[in-house]
Amino acid sequence: MLQNVSHDLLAKVKDLTGVELTDDDRAYQDSIQIQLGILVLQLFNIRQLRSINQSPAAVAGHSLGIFAAAVASGVISEDEAIKTVYIRSQKMQESYPTGYGMGAIVGLTRKGVSELVEKINSDVEPVFTSNQNSELQTVISGSIAGIKKVLALAKKDSAQKAVLLKVPVPSHSPLMQSVADVLETRLATVTLHDPKCIYLANYNGHAIRNVQGVKYDMINNLVHPVYWDTMMDVAQELGIDTSLETQPGQTFTRLVKSKFPDFRTITMKNMKLDDIEFLLEKWKRG
Amino acid sequence: MATRSWTQNRDAKAAKLASISSILDGKFVKTENAKNLLESVINPGDKVVLEGDNQKQASFLSQTLPSVDPEKIHDLHMIMSSVSRPEHLDIFETGIAKKLDFSFAGPQSTRISQMIADGTMEVGDIHTYLELYARLYVDLIPNVVLVAADKVDREGNLYTGANTEETPVIVESAAFKDGIVIVQANEIVDKVPRVDIPGDWVDIVVPADEPYQLEPLFTRDPQNITELQILMGMMAIRGIYEKHNVQTVNHGVGFNTAAIELLLPTYGEQLGLKGKIVPNWEVNPTPTLIPAIESGWVQTIHSFGGEVGMENYIAHRPDIFFVGKDGTMRSNRAFGQMAGQYALDMFVGSTLQIDKYGNSSTVTNGRLSGFGGAPNMGSNPTGRRHSTPAWQSFRPDDDPLGKGEKLVVQMVETFGSNKKPVFVDHLDAEEVQKEAKLANVPIMIYSEDTTHIVTEEGIAYLYKTDSMAERQAAIEAVAGVTPVGLRSNPKQLADLRARGIVALPEDLGVRRSEAKRSLLAAQNMDDLVKWSDGLYNPPAKFRSWS
Numbered sequence: 001m002l003q004n005v006s007h008d009l010l011a012k013v014k015d016l017t018g019v020e021l022t023d024d025d026r027a028y029q030d031s032i033q034i035q036l037g038i039l040v041l042q043l044f045n046i047r048q049l050r051s052i053n054q055s056p057a058a059v060a061g062h063s064l065g066i067f068a069a070a071v072a073s074g075v076i077s078e079d080e081a082i083k084t085v086y087i088r089s090q091k092m093q094e095s096y097p098t099g100y101g102m103g104a105i106v107g108l109t110r111k112g113v114s115e116l117v118e119k120i121n122s123d124v125e126p127v128f129t130s131n132q133n134s135e136l137q138t139v140i141s142g143s144i145a146g147i148k149k150v151l152a153l154a155k156k157d158s159a160q161k162a163v164l165l166k167v168p169v170p171s172h173s174p175l176m177q178s179v180a181d182v183l184e185t186r187l188a189t190v191t192l193h194d195p196k197c198i199y200l201a202n203y204n205g206h207a208i209r210n211v212q213g214v215k216y217d218m219i220n221n222l223v224h225p226v227y228w229d230t231m232m233d234v235a236q237e238l239g240i241d242t243s244l245e246t247q248p249g250q251t252f253t254r255l256v257k258s259k260f261p262d263f264r265t266i267t268m269k270n271m272k273l274d275d276i277e278f279l280l281e282k283w284k285r286g
Numbered sequence: 287m288a289t290r291s292w293t294q295n296r297d298a299k300a301a302k303l304a305s306i307s308s309i310l311d312g313k314f315v316k317t318e319n320a321k322n323l324l325e326s327v328i329n330p331g332d333k334v335v336l337e338g339d340n341q342k343q344a345s346f347l348s349q350t351l352p353s354v355d356p357e358k359i360h361d362l363h364m365i366m367s368s369v370s371r372p373e374h375l376d377i378f379e380t381g382i383a384k385k386l387d388f389s390f391a392g393p394q395s396t397r398i399s400q401m402i403a404d405g406t407m408e409v410g411d412i413h414t415y416l417e418l419y420a421r422l423y424v425d426l427i428p429n430v431v432l433v434a435a436d437k438v439d440r441e442g443n444l445y446t447g448a449n450t451e452e453t454p455v456i457v458e459s460a461a462f463k464d465g466i467v468i469v470q471a472n473e474i475v476d477k478v479p480r481v482d483i484p485g486d487w488v489d490i491v492v493p494a495d496e497p498y499q500l501e502p503l504f505t506r507d508p509q510n511i512t513e514l515q516i517l518m519g520m521m522a523i524r525g526i527y528e529k530h531n532v533q534t535v536n537h538g539v540g541f542n543t544a545a546i547e548l549l550l551p552t553y554g555e556q557l558g559l560k561g562k563i564v565p566n567w568e569v570n571p572t573p574t575l576i577p578a579i580e581s582g583w584v585q586t587i588h589s590f591g592g593e594v595g596m597e598n599y600i601a602h603r604p605d606i607f608f609v610g611k612d613g614t615m616r617s618n619r620a621f622g623q624m625a626g627q628y629a630l631d632m633f634v635g636s637t638l639q640i641d642k643y644g645n646s647s648t649v650t651n652g653r654l655s656g657f658g659g660a661p662n663m664g665s666n667p668t669g670r671r672h673s674t675p676a677w678q679s680f681r682p683d684d685d686p687l688g689k690g691e692k693l694v695v696q697m698v699e700t701f702g703s704n705k706k707p708v709f710v711d712h713l714d715a716e717e718v719q720k721e722a723k724l725a726n727v728p729i730m731i732y733s734e735d736t737t738h739i740v741t742e743e744g745i746a747y748l749y750k751t752d753s754m755a756e757r758q759a760a761i762e763a764v765a766g767v768t769p770v771g772l773r774s775n776p777k778q779l780a781d782l783r784a785r786g787i788v789a790l791p792e793d794l795g796v797r798r799s800e801a802k803r804s805l806l807a808a809q810n811m812d813d814l815v816k817w818s819d820g821l822y823n824p825p826a827k828f829r830s831w832s
Contacts, residue, residue: 109706111651111714135704206400209379230652233396238372 001028001037001248005044009078013040016079017086031169035064035089036082038248042068043078045246045268052277058198058207058240060231062252063131063171064088066202066221073195075214080190084218087186091179092169092222100170102130103140103147107160113138116153120146128173131226134255139165139225141173176222183219198238205230207238228252232259242283244268244276295464302327302466303489313442313485314474315492320350323490324359327466331361332429334383335422335460338368339451339619340390340658341503341591344434346470346494348373351432356381363387363410365426367418367452367619368658369394371499378407387426388656389413395653402654402722412654412728414661415623419452422459431460431467434498437478438471442485445478448592448600448615449500453483455620461487470494479612502594502825504570506544509810514742517791517801518697519545520553522634524794525745526695526738527554527563531675534566536626536663538635542697542740544574546634548806551581568625571596571607571615573824576817577807579606589615590622590659595828599821619659626663631676632693633663637730638702639713642758642770644733644748646696647715654722657730664731666692680737680749691749694731695738700766707768709761733757739764743771744790751787763788 002010002023013036014020021040027033046068049055061069067085070076076084105113114129117140121127127146131139140150147164154162170176192211199208201217205227208214232255244266245253253265264283266276291297303310306326309319324347328334336351337344352373362383366374369391377383378401387410391398401407413421422428433453437445446453460467468490523546526532537543554560565585569575571593578584587607592600592615600606601613608616626633637646637660648655670677670692677690698708719727737749739761746760763779765771782788791798808814811824 107705109651111717136706204400205396206404207397230396233652234400237394237397 002041005040006047009040009044009047012079013082016082019086031093032086032089035085035092038064039067039082039085041248042246043071043081046072048268048273049244049276052273052280054277054280056197056244058200058235058238059195060200060228060235060252061202062226062228063202063221065246066217068246069199070195070214070218073197073199073214075192075195075199075211076190076218084183084186084190088179088183088222091182092171092176095176095178096169099144100142100168100175101144101147102165102167102169102171103151103163104137104165105140105151105154105159105162106137108138108154108157109136110138112157113140113150113154116150116157119153120149122146125149126170126173126175128170128175129225130172132229133226134229134259137229139172141170142175143170171222172225174223180220180223187215187219200231200235202226202228202231205234207234228255229259232256236260242266242280244280299464299466310490312440313488313491315490317493317495320347320492321353323468323492324350325354327468327490328354328359328362328430330359331363333363333365333426335365335428335431335433335456336374337431337433337452337456338366338370338374339449339453339591340368341500341593342434342449342451342453343368343371343499344432344470345371345499346492346496347432347434347468352376352380352382354382360384365418365422365428367415369398369656375401375407384408385410387411387413387418387421389415389418390656390658392648392655392658395649395655399652399654399718399722409722409724412656412724414657414665415619415659416627416662419455419620419623422455427463428456428460428465431456431465432470433457433467434470434494435472435483436497437473437475438469438488438491439475439478439485442469442488442491443478443481444469444471444483444485444488445475445480446482447479448597448617450482450617451591451619454618457483457487466490468492470498472497479614480610482616500592500594502828504539504572504593505595505825505828506539506541506572506574507811507828508544508548508574508806508808508813511541511545511548511803511806513801513803514699515542515545516549516803516805517796517798518542518699518740518742519549520796520801520805521745521789521791521794522546522695522697522740523549523554523559524557524796525789526632526693526740528557528559530631530679530693532563532631532693533674533676534568534630535564535632535634536568536630537572538633538660538663539570539572540636540697542636543634544572545806547572547574547578548808550578550583551807552805554583555581568622568630571600573811573814573818573822574808576814576822579603580817581807588622588625589617590619591617594825595823598823599818602821623659623662626659627665627667628670628672630663630692631674632695633660634695634697635660635664635731636697638708639710639715640696640698640708640739640761641713641733642709642711642761643754644736644739644757644761645713645729645731646736647713647728647730649713649715649718649728649730651714651717654718654728656728660730664694664696665735666694691737692735693737694735695740696731696736697740700741700743700764700768700771707770709765709768709770711770741766744788744793747787747789750785756787760787 125146127142130141203224680691
């Protein structure tokens with residue numbers, strides 16, 4: 001995954017966190033390795049885009065992706081993003097060794113999913129309505145026992161899909177408050193700047209133009225659902241008609257395409273930098 | 287006793303205009319001085335109309351307004367029939383504006399919901415168009431109006447052409463009450479093709495940096511009409527248009543009504559209905575009407591606004607459309623909405639949700655879209671007097687003082703394009719009312735005004751029901767396999783059919799097997815161009831066929 005990433009970025013990770021990114025499948029079973037690996041890949045992508053003089057009108061990250069979004073919008077430095085994500089991943093790994101995770105339900109509305117979650121959620125088997133990836137694609141988060149019960153109810157309500165995800169942590173739920181507390185302390189001492197472009201916030205789906213909102217998102221991101229679907233609605237209403245997805249994948253481009261078929265999309269995973277430059281310049285000319 | 291001045295507003299306006307004499311050349315202000323102009327003539331807290339019509343947008347002025355200094359201009363009370371551009375809402379984020387009275391916000395419905403929820407914006411009300419226009423003359427009299435014209439001459443006479451839309455109703459409310467009328471102009475000319483607004487009503491003209499925004503909102507490519515929509519159209523023609531002898535009509539903007547327009551010259555002809563139904567229309571000049579016009583079905587059309595690409599066709603059909611001596615169409619949304627209330631037999635529209643009682647709304651979770659034309663068109667004006675066969679067909683037999691009713695028809699497929707059920711126990715609008723702290727649930731068309739619901743299952747004749755329980759049963763009978771529809775049972779359905787409250791296709795003599803795309807008078811954009819003798823010029827985005 002990291003074979004093209006510049007060496008000084010990898011060295012930076014080592015210097016700042018002591019973590020050596022080994023870049024193999026086994027290492028990526030580890031939350032710290034995978035989070036730092038993805039971050040550093042995205043930081044490299046941002047450097048590439050800057051090298052061809054491209055700057056975004058808006059940035060949108062999904063969960064871990066908000067740190068790259070914060071770097072791309074000039075809110076936080078590369079170094080501070082790396083240090084913060086290191087702490088985030090460490091703390092996430094310690095929080096819930098077993099018995100917790102996430103599930104995905106396709107084909108029911110958020111309201112429909114929330115009604116099922118309310119029936120099951122308890123102190124013993126907590127489960128919460130979490131990320132909204134598209135109108136009919138909702139994630140739930142909490143105890144595995146609670147999640148399985150909600151998934152069973154969703155199937156009974158004729159959801160097209162109701163599956164347990166391979167995520168070992170109840171991310172984007174109130175169960176992650178302890179991570180937010182640590183990040184709050186951590187970011188209290190970091191110099192942050194107002195975003196240079198619109199920042200689409202995970203925690204409420206709003207377009208944010210000041211540093212306080214981005215800081216809140218970086219601290220509390222894991223406690224709130226990611227309102228991805230709303231973020232995309234807002235982007236479109238703001239006049240955005242082109243998206244570029246950084247590595248590693250193309251999941252979000254697929255979501256954008258199915259929501260807005262007329263959007264022009266680029267995935268850095270599948271395209272060379274000079275082709276990206278050519279396309280973006282061509283589209284700007286109209 | 288001190289003498290009261292009775293000309294304070296006039297004096298204030300004169301003072302404001304005097305204060306900008308340095309940038310004013312007659313009525314003209316240079317493009318680059320637009321920001322300076324707005325900062326000089328708008329006061330904090332002013333009521334400002336920014337022309338955002340359904341189609342035409344005063345986009346130069348709307349882009350200039352966010353650039354003013356919020357220290358100088360803030361807390362404006364904006365009045366806009368259509369909130370559709372990003373900057374229409376940006377001014378609330380920066381404090382330039384505080385309060386909004388509006389009708390439609392479809393293209394900005396997520397952001398507007400967010401801004402109301404977090405207190406960035408205060409909403410007066412979500413109006414029907416006619417309510418909003420009417421209030422411009424009563425308790426929302428504007429201090430400043432910002433409107434758009436195609437051409438302006440040296441005296442300030444405006445040519446607004448096919449997209450005159452709301453400009454007259456807005457300008458009149460300010461011009462005669464000491465408001466300031468500011469116009470952005472696509473072009474300054476020596477002589478306008480015709481005078482749509484007299485120069486006498488206009489205070490200031492600014493040449494725009496580029497022509498105002500105009501989108502082809504009502505063009506429906508026949509290629510995208512489905513066989514289910516054709517089936518519903520056939521049912522509607524037989525079970526409603528023919529049955530009630532409908533003469534005057536407004537169609538909504540969806541594919542269902544586009545299907546009906548394209549079935550009149552084919553299926554309608556087969557039924558021998560030509561010359562018997564719908565000669566007179568209040569509708570935007572939608573291209574899918576071309577075959578019905580060309581084959582002699584349609585005699586007259588008055589329009590709320592224009593439609594990009596239809597200009598030349600309209601110019602060559604002045605017997606059908608409202609066309610000036612100059613050869614271009616004149617539209618007027620206020621008069622069109624008035625016609626919808628008082629002159630039409632029937633409104634046919636569509637919606638995103640219908641509840642078990644028959645109330646419908648396009649406001650869904652997290653999206654406060656408002657409604658545009660539908661609430662006026664889709665309501666029964668109880669004060670109406672003039673009689674037509676369709677109106678009379680609703681008159682109760684047992685009431686000597688009884689009167690008729692307007693036909694209000696909702697056409698929906700039981701599941702929407704997003705595979706969500708259209709028929710629901712509770713409208714999302716009920717939640718939205720709570721979230722946005724609105725005085726009323728944002729219902730688009732009330733059950734009591736809805737006379738028919740058409741789905742792919744059949745037609746529910748709601749006006750024939752005697753009780754809410756019976757109305758609910760009729761809705762269930764056509765609601766398919768939605769949770770609402772699953773409550774219907776064969777015995778109930780048989781009873782409703784026997785009493786004429788519900789009709790299935792076979793009850794109407796409509797054969798499902800005949801509902802084929804080949805039945806459409808035009809199957810694609812190319813066909814529409816051919817029907818128009820090459821006079822219709824489709825916008826680029828509809829030209830993939832060429």
